Amino acid sequence: MCDTYQTSDIMKTKGDSSDFSKFLARPKAVSLKDLAASLKLSPTTVSLVLNGAPTASSIPSETQDRIFEAARTLKYRPNHIARALRAQRTHTIGVLIPEISEGYSAAVLSGVEEKLLKEGYFYFVVSHWHREEIIEHHLRFFIERCVEGILVVDTPQQHQTFLPVVSISGHDDTKGVTNIVLNHEQAGLLAVEHLVNLGHKKIAVIKGQTFSSDTEIRWQSVKSAAARFKVPIAKSSVSQLVGTNPTPETGYIATRKLLENNAEFTALLAFNDISAIGAIRALNETGLKVPEDVSVIGFDDVYAAEFHNPSLTTIRQPLKEMGCLGAEYLLKRIGENDGDDFPDDVIVEPELVIRQSTAEVKK
Amino acid sequence: MCDTYQTSDIMKTKGDSSDFSKFLARPKAVSLKDLAASLKLSPTTVSLVLNGAPTASSIPSETQDRIFEAARTLKYRPNHIARALRAQRTHTIGVLIPEISEGYSAAVLSGVEEKLLKEGYFYFVVSHWHREEIIEHHLRFFIERCVEGILVVDTPQQHQTFLPVVSISGHDDTKGVTNIVLNHEQAGLLAVEHLVNLGHKKIAVIKGQTFSSDTEIRWQSVKSAAARFKVPIAKSSVSQLVGTNPTPETGYIATRKLLENNAEFTALLAFNDISAIGAIRALNETGLKVPEDVSVIGFDDVYAAEFHNPSLTTIRQPLKEMGCLGAEYLLKRIGENDGDDFPDDVIVEPELVIRQSTAEVKK
DNA sequence: GCGATTTGGTAAATCGTTTCAGTAAATCGT
């Protein structure tokens, strides 16, 4: 893909690029040693003062001021690499996600970013497209780069590492891993209850891809909620997303399968908003209107949900907050190196957001 | 936002957490020195062999095998931090984007990621929400972290650094910065021509936010294309996105303003797909159907465009490829430290994607 | 006035790698 673009390069080389410019190339940053030399002090003193070390209390404030002043005018910035090597702390974490190109990951990431930057951490993101060997590869690179912890999003995590790991929407019981998870039982209940309240008795379901870590638990919760409300879900009314395509197309295909099998349903519970959008497309194409003929309910409440036409009724996951929480718990783990008294699970609550894609069943 | 989630923590502490566990905490990784010691060789030799240095040719293959074997069984992984410090190469770049939570950035990022990982680079992403002081702050951190280059996306870039910079959708003439840009003239032409071909003569336009770097050039190209096709755009038919909200809401608001001003138009050219979606919502709410009453054309061709209802006719930007290209040119610049014979502009071509949101004008 | 403490610093080790400059033994050319 990267190699197939069509472009027209316009090679205007700079007019003013005299040979002089090469002398300016890559000016070296000023180091602690430089700074110390310019002050006629030792690097030790300067370091102590700049870092506000307790020892620095014996340095007269006059000298301290000189040091700060010089640091400012020379634009001294401590080299993070050197510092990390010495202190064995990189202030960096690794984030492993399925792919970047979707509302779900983006929302989680924005939460992660907010929290991490606030705490002075940076992060590497890599996506694995649900391929096991890529996950392994990336994890090795994370370790090589000395990340202090790993955050995995919607990713099976059976790899034991010595690093703190927090998993968002993961359901593996790997010990030592904190899971940030939705209260799925409640989510299933909210969804099914809403449809039942609207009079629906024949509910179809689109399950997630087999590789998605929420698939199984969400399906179970929907099944048990349906049983509880006495609207059992017919086997023929269950479809499943297939493939890694992050667009609504997978939902479109799954819904077409339902229709081709003549599944009878008045409501459709999709695995997520993206697939719900694809489902609506498929329904419309066969002449079924949403919500008049079929109610569709999504999951996640990504940005697209609110402004879709019709706007999606959905079970909201607080994705950004889950990202925040993930980052928060990871940093906690990193902070305390002794304890393993960390929660295995941190549970966040879903919320039913009623919009236009669901309506009362037709009599 | 990060502080306002409602959660219920379940603190199941591990049953098997004996005091023993603290002895396992954070096992140290095996270093080159460890590896060398276990082989009874010097670190020098081991390093030379593992890195395939030319000097290593004098080391007998038997020894080399021993080294590789030991490295494998001890799971030796070179410490990237130490290596970076010594070699003064971090194989890391910094990416500066407005925000992560949108189709545009995500698509660009996925291209960037693909290219960079392929070349053994990692990257830091940070978002600046169009705030100048945040940009400055992040740039300083990038320098501290010794990134080898900076990629800015849809971000004004007037800051001189000694680092290689490539700008995606940037239009500042900062010298030394390579811009990856769309052929906007062509884009404007494609959009207006399409509408004109459908018989539209009254075209409304939603301009981008003032801070978005494509806003001005896109508006100019549309205006000149409209002039060329003799369908001048009335001043009252021009609206503008306001605020940093990355959802369709800004487009919704901009369109409502048009409607409230009683602007007369049969076609609407939105700044991007996201705002086009908001525009459709606003039009529908006042009883105008898309495309029967008003044709709407978007820009970008983000994932959401194809599956929206109606699906969006749009001017496609090859976003992922732009990300790839940006990464590619940045790596080129990083690779050659002497040259400034790099292009100022790399131009990619837009493409008209006709879907359902545009139609022939009603007679 | 003399030992103890405080003041104002510095030298050197360290983090884990790479790499320049050797070096001692074996081999080669003639």
Added chain:
DNA sequence: ACGATTTACTGAAACGATTTACCAAATCGC
């Protein structure tokens, strides 16, 4: 058989910070 190479390595100096251990001079307590 003797200098020149080649073979098989190693020592030590970087990279740019932090940190421990020290030191000399000044001041304090009594």
